[in-house]
Amino acid sequence: MSNQASPSPYSSITELDAQHVWHPFTQARTAPEPVAIVRGEGPYLFTESGERLLDMVSSWWVNLHGHAHPAIAAAIAEQARTLEHVIFAGYTHAPAANLAAGLAAQLPEGITRIFYSDNGSTAVEAALKIALQAHYNWGSVGRKRLIAFTGGYHGDTFGAMSAGRTSGFYAPFLDKLFEVTFLPYPATWQGDPDLEAKEKAALAALDAALGEDVAALIVEPLVQGASGMNMLRPTFLDEVVRRVRSAGGLVIFDEVMTGFGRTGQLWAARHLGEAPDLMCLSKGITGGFLPLGVTAASEELYRAFEGDSFAQAFAHGHSYTANPLSCAAALASLELTLSADTAAHWERIGAAHAQAAQELAAQPQLQRVRQCGTILAAEICGAGEYGGNISLELRQFFATRGLLMRPLGNVIYLLPPYVVTDKQLRVAYDAMLDAARQFGHPA
Numbered sequence: 001m002s003n004q005a006s007p008s009p010y011s012s013i014t015e016l017d018a019q020h021v022w023h024p025f026t027q028a029r030t031a032p033e034p035v036a037i038v039r040g041e042g043p044y045l046f047t048e049s050g051e052r053l054l055d056m057v058s059s060w061w062v063n064l065h066g067h068a069h070p071a072i073a074a075a076i077a078e079q080a081r082t083l084e085h086v087i088f089a090g091y092t093h094a095p096a097a098n099l100a101a102g103l104a105a106q107l108p109e110g111i112t113r114i115f116y117s118d119n120g121s122t123a124v125e126a127a128l129k130i131a132l133q134a135h136y137n138w139g140s141v142g143r144k145r146l147i148a149f150t151g152g153y154h155g156d157t158f159g160a161m162s163a164g165r166t167s168g169f170y171a172p173f174l175d176k177l178f179e180v181t182f183l184p185y186p187a188t189w190q191g192d193p194d195l196e197a198k199e200k201a202a203l204a205a206l207d208a209a210l211g212e213d214v215a216a217l218i219v220e221p222l223v224q225g226a227s228g229m230n231m232l233r234p235t236f237l238d239e240v241v242r243r244v245r246s247a248g249g250l251v252i253f254d255e256v257m258t259g260f261g262r263t264g265q266l267w268a269a270r271h272l273g274e275a276p277d278l279m280c281l282s283k284g285i286t287g288g289f290l291p292l293g294v295t296a297a298s299e300e301l302y303r304a305f306e307g308d309s310f311a312q313a314f315a316h317g318h319s320y321t322a323n324p325l326s327c328a329a330a331l332a333s334l335e336l337t338l339s340a341d342t343a344a345h346w347e348r349i350g351a352a353h354a355q356a357a358q359e360l361a362a363q364p365q366l367q368r369v370r371q372c373g374t375i376l377a378a379e380i381c382g383a384g385e386y387g388g389n390i391s392l393e394l395r396q397f398f399a400t401r402g403l404l405m406r407p408l409g410n411v412i413y414l415l416p417p418y419v420v421t422d423k424q425l426r427v428a429y430d431a432m433l434d435a436a437r438q439f440g441h442p443a
Contacts, residue, residue, distance in 0.1 A: 012036065013048050031392070035399075040067025043420045045404060053404040056416050056428045060406075061225065061257050063288035065336050066419040072287045072332040079328035088116065088321040095327030102334050103296065106266055108275035113302040115295040115314070116322040120256035120282035121155025123293035124218070127278045128159045129316055130297060131216035131250045134304040137312050143215040143248070146178075147206070149185040153226035154218060154254050154280075163218050167227055181209045187230040189368040190361050199236045206243055216250040216277075217241075221268035222372055225257040228411040229377035231370045234271040241274035250301075251276040260284040260337050262415065264350045264373025277301060287333030292326040345418040349374045352422055353414070356429045363433055365440030377413035378432065382441035384410055394435055401431045412436075 010016040013036035023034060036048035043066055045053045055063065065072070079095060086093060100114035115130070117123050128146065135143040146163060153167040154160040161170050162177040170177065183205050186198035221237060224230040241251050253276040258268040262284070265271055269279065278301065281294040305314050320326075336342060353376040360378045361369040369378040384390030391407050398405040405412065405428070412432050416425070 013038075032396070042066040043417050043424060052402060053399070054402055054420075054424055054427065055404045056398075056414050056420070057404060057406050058284075058415055058417050059288060059404070060283075061262075061415055062283045062286075063417045064260055064284045064333060065287050065342070066417050067288070069287060069336070071336060072289050072329050075328045075332035076289060076325050079325050083324045085320065085323055085325075089317060093322070093324050093327075095324045095331060096322040099327045099331050099334070102331065103281075103294065106334075106338070107279065107296050108267070108269050110275060110298045110300075111277075111279060111296045112299045113297045115297065116327075117293035117295065118291050118318050118320055119155075119293045120254075120280065121157045121160045121293075122318065123256065123280040123282050123295045124154045124160040124163070124252075124254055125157050126293075126295040126316055127252045127254075127280050127297075128163065128216070128218070130278060130295065130301060130314065131252060133314065134250070134301050135215050137304045137307075140248075142213050145211075145213045146180045146215060147209055147217040147244070147249070148180050148182055149219055149224070150182045151185050151187075151224050151227040151230060152218070152220055152254075153224065154220075155256075181214075183209065185224065185230060186232055186236060187224075188232055189370040190357060192368075195233075199233070202236070203239060203243070206240060210243065210247040210249070212248065214244070214247060214249040216252055217244045218252040218254055221253045221255060221258055221276075222263055222271060223258055223268070223375060226408065228379075228408045229370070229375060229413045229415075231372050231377075238272050238274045241272070241276070245274075250278065252278040252280065254280045256280050256282045260333075261342065261346050261418070262372075262374055264346050266337070284337075285333065286326055286329035287336070289329040289333075290323070290326040291320075292323070292330055342418055346374060348422070349416065349418065349420065349425070352425050356425070359429065360432065360436075363436050364442040365436040366432075367443045374418070375413065375415050377411055378436075380410045380412060380436050380440040381443040383439045390439070394439065397435055397438070398431055401427070401434075403428060403431055405431075410439075 014033045037045045038048050039046050043055055045055050104112050115126055117126055148163045150166045152164050154164040162180050165177050166182055184202045186202045188195045244251055253269055255267055259281045277298050279296040285292050350373050353371045357369050357371045360366050365381050366378045367381050390410055394407040414428055
């Protein structure tokens with residue numbers, strides 16, 4: 001058999017793509033053809049047609065240290081020459097063991113065990129199952145109900161969909177999702193006059209929801225990502241955690257998006273006084289190179305699955321659990337993330353965002369400006385609803401200015417890789433202001 005590929009009848013990647021590929025979160029009939037990316041370097045992506053795009057959303061929030069970072073690429077290449085994969089039931093390997101130890105050393109006190117999966121949704125799925133089975137193993141068989149916040153998004157598998165059913169993506173599946181109690185989310189922004197009242201109402205709703213049947217609360221700590229970069233105060237979440245735990249429930253922090261420095265700390269949990277029982281990690285864990293999910297659990301939860309019978313074990317797993325290549329990438333990325341240089345980048349980007357937030361708040365076509373660490377968001381007044389055409393129009397507007405940005409409805413936001421420069425941030429801030437003037441109306 002010849003090693004030489006047959007000549008393609010298509011003149012571009014996009015033409016070939018159009019014949020066979022089904023893209024996520026895309027309406028194929030109305031969407032423009034996808035942009036073919038041929039390489040990345042630092043904060044930039046380069047298209048098949050020779051254009052350069054500044055990636056200001058870290059390519060779906062996964063890229064931490066810039067595209068094609070040589071240290072992570074080298075770690076993957078070295079690992080590939082040694083061991084590409086091995087079944088993880090009954091076997092182990094150095095990258096998985098070292099990564100688990102490295103993560104456990106940085107996680108909140110008491111969280112000591114690492115369960116590997118493939119992505120954020122599967123990390124959430126494992127956390128929900130761990131919480132429910134732990135109560136079962138403890139003999140608290142009546143604790144089966146979950147609590148979540150309105151607007152939360154936790155992934156697209158069925159357990160994750162159940163916990164995120166109010167995100168608006170799951171209408172065809174609603175009758176297949178299990179029951180979850182949803183609390184009002186007291187989103188806040190600069191100058192929010194109703195914050196205290198919203199938090200009080202949310203805590204009252206929590207008190208009404210708590211009972212002896214509650215198994216766990218799941219929450220995106222401090223920032224809800226997919227529903228529009230909605231933010232809340234650490235003091236409020238601390239109180240929520242205290243009340244859930246006092247009622248006998250477990251607490252799950254979905255840090256798939258907020259982890260690895262996005263909030264200006266390694267974890268959003270570090271902004272709090274209270275710690276969760278379970279944490280879900282993914283997205284930035286490998287620096288954007290390879291899929292990997294982690295469900296981190298307390299030692300108490302891990303011990304709840306010990307016993308003389310397999311019936312007490314956590315019978316859950318994936319073919320690519322703890323893939324050595326992914327773990328090697330994550331180890332290299334974690335070393336970069338824990339460096340003094342990266343911490344300085346968090347501080348620098350956060351300071352630039354805080355200053356830009358004042359400028360955005362003074363723009364009459366923008367409202368509800370909010371910022372948390374390296375995340376900056378604002379809403380364009382009167383620009384349309386989430387799910388309408390405004391997201392696509394804004395995406396194309398930013399692309400003409402050399403920016404990869406993916407607005408969430410009328411919410412424009414930045415979540416850049418940490419290597420972005422102040423000058424590059426200024427380009428993005430100016431584009432946000434221009435977008436507000438073109439698409440918005442004074443509030």
